[in-house]
Amino acid sequence: MGSPTDLTLAELCGALKARKVSAVEATDAYLANIEKATALNAFITVTAEKARDMAKASDARLARGEGGPLEGAPLGIKDLFCTEGILTTAGSHILDGFRPPYESSVTANLWRDGAVMLGKLNMDEFAMGSSNETSFYGPVVNPWRKRGENAKLTPGGSSGGSAASVAAHLCAAATATDTGGSIRQPASLTGTVGVKPTYGRCSRWGIVAFASSLDQAGPIARDVRDAAIMLRSMAGHDRKDSTSVDRPVPDYEAAVGMSVKGLRIGVPREYRVDGMPVEIEKLWAQGVDWLKAAGCEIVEISLPLTKYALPVYYIVAPAEASSNLARYDGVRYGWRSKETTDIRSLYEKSRAEGFGKEVKRRILIGTYVLSAGYYDAYYLRAQKVRKRIFDEFVDAFGKVDLILTPSAPSAAFALGEKANDPVQMYLNDVFTVTANLAGLPGISVPAGLDKDGLPLGLQLLARPFDEETLFRGAAAIEKSAAFKVQPQSWWA
């Protein structure tokens, strides 16, 4: 057997249970990988000591023949999840030194199931960004490079640290969050699998809020099976989150490999944008062919409101963010300006110094769209359109079981390439925001490489709480794509 870091999560869990490898060995191997990969800047905090302690405890349980489904599996945690006693930054200067006295429900579920925490993963500040460039801790670098080139590429965002660390084998799998595509777009750009579950499937308690009605936690993993294993542990009802839904969590892994014969796959003609590379168009057609060959019925569908999704998203998400981020005021925790003279300057300077440019931009947009005189024209209208987008999906899912689209309009782009053009940056979410607005589950599966050798993903969307069908479909694509390429480990 090679390094335990070469194993998928499913394989590693098997090896740990069979005691072919110990949790401490696996953890040390990952910590060694992390240490070598500083060039990727994927971690904000590495919790080596805690990881080894947790691994030892896992080994003790495994030795007694006990242990949860993830016993001993070393994971990376997006730094948006509050972790008890461990620095939690949300990628922002304003949370400097913040060590929560509580553990988020999702991470608590993972520790309950035996997982080991390697550390906290870098991300766009408050999950606002599609390239990881808004992080106070500097951008994460994509492990993938264009063939024959050394230029640093973005891993996507906001869960860039999660995606990059899974792609570079710095963890067995990672938690992430998706408000407008923050799981699926980076998964697409790094050749990993990312799942945004149905809104309400995973508890939001203890996750630093960006846009409450859109935020949803999910996994980024190396393959569909691993993502299914992760989601089963992460998901579940939580009375501390009023928007969490009380439904049993199915055995998602059991859906992986189930036949897709007879599934109706919707192909929405509106998921094409100007300037989208032909390769992505081709890959999409390829995905259709794969599913047809696997026995699916392909149905052309129309989702005419798709073009409004991005504008609606960039009203609703900043509106909620402008209010959610009001608590970062320098009074109780995090960054407080040294230059304060009174309460007003304490607020103004702490926030001016503590928030980055993109976060400020969104707070301003959000404040504007909620203001007296603009509320009806922007926020209220956006909510109405949002409802109609949902209705449109309900209609579509009357005819089809899954919807197939590209995950992102481009492969990984160079760091700095779009940093000064927010609209270009926002367009990264064009295929993913619809699922957030409608609360639907979505998955991005690596399906091929572009001409430069960069990974491209395909997205599947399903009915609310029908993640099982999502995993069935995704596994079928994965099998047909046989995507086995790894990034060259130039960083090690």
Next chain:
Amino acid sequence: MSEPRKLLSGATGDWEVVIGLEVHAQVLSKSKLFSGASAEYGAGPNENVSLVDAAMPGMLPVINGYCVEQAVKTGLGLNAKINLWSRFDRKNYFYPDLPQGYQISQYKDPIVGEGEVEVELDDGETIRVGIERLHLEQDAGKSIHDLSPKESYVDLNRSGVALMEIVSKPDMRSADEAAAYYSKLRTILRYLGACDGNMEEGSMRADVNVSVRRPGGPFGTRTETKNVNSIRFVKQAVEYEARRQIEVLESGGKIDQETRLFDVATGKTRPMRSKEDAHDYRYFPDPDLLPLELDPAFVERIRLSLPELPDAKKRRFMRDFGLSGYDAAVLAADKDRAAYFEEVAKGRDGKLAANWVTTELFGALNKKGLEIDQSPIKAAALGRLIDLICDGTISGRIAKDVFQIMLEGGGDPATIVAEKGLKQVTDAGAIERAVDEIIAANPRQVEEVKAKPKTFGWFVGQVMKATGGKANPAAVNDILKKKLGID
């Protein structure tokens, strides 16, 4: 609105005052509206603060079902429409005692809609005050500015405590009406157990909206005086504001729509902020909370569990005990006092019981500064005292002495009467002997009473004195008249 009722006269003619109240009542509940922290008053600074109340990152509100029940109960008590679908909104503003940067409130869709309250005034008149709405919201914390010259401190104990904001229609026309409405509201809330009505602890406070207009004219511009926390201050604030506005208008000025503060020391109001300075609160539905949907059966269950409310109780007291409207209202105004009265009156003369309770007992308790539940005389004992009067054991006058003894030392009235030998003398022979002695000893007065019957009272006094006040007054009268030969 009906005809102008109560007018204030100014230099240029009459004015009508228009008043509406927004009352904040703290919901009686063990824990806060959206967190499990204790809502109890009096804890040390920041002892009752959960992670949610302190607005830690990633913390989420969860509605307290009991507070919802209390709001519904109050809505029903105000004869108001219960909205089966309501929603919580965020009211956004920055202040150190508001850690989230927003208050969770109900803006467009409150849990309770329109209702009506019957209000008795001191002169016996009854008015009706409309309720516009009732909504649930979080209280803020408290900023403390006087502990340090350079810093302010924040106590978040109150942060997140459930409040009901009860908004009246502009249906009041005088300071007395406003005070009576506020007092009635307090009575209803206390009856329902929805709020303890403790104004010193801030459990109830009012924002007083006042405007003036020419009788029958359109509404004037109103001012809102914030956080007035007693019935007396409500009255003062209205009186001051009405006079001030009339003076401004009569001297050619105009009223600014503004928020004002009430100064407890002077009884005056002063400007706090103008409409131009008003915050843009950027209300929007709180995405952390689902809309609040109530099952009609839930509302019905609460309706069936409602206690008898003061208006119903007043009417029952009038009907069952033959009390006047005023006495019945006084007794019904406080749930515990009403219960005390009922225990005293049960199976006895209701009017006599009402007299003893309202005049003797309430008077004595007021003097001693005691609440009804601290009364040294329990209802059963007072009832037995009344029984002693009714069965002729003691006279009403002696009963007052017994009452005083009970008040100071407690004890059973019958025992006191026996021990102190206060039993009324009804034995005609004993009274006759006393009368004979007095007639024999006072021949001059006997002559005089024949010419001046008014001096008869002197003989009664002498007999009572001789019998230590224990003689039955009616028997004394009869015997004296017979012996003195007057009718």
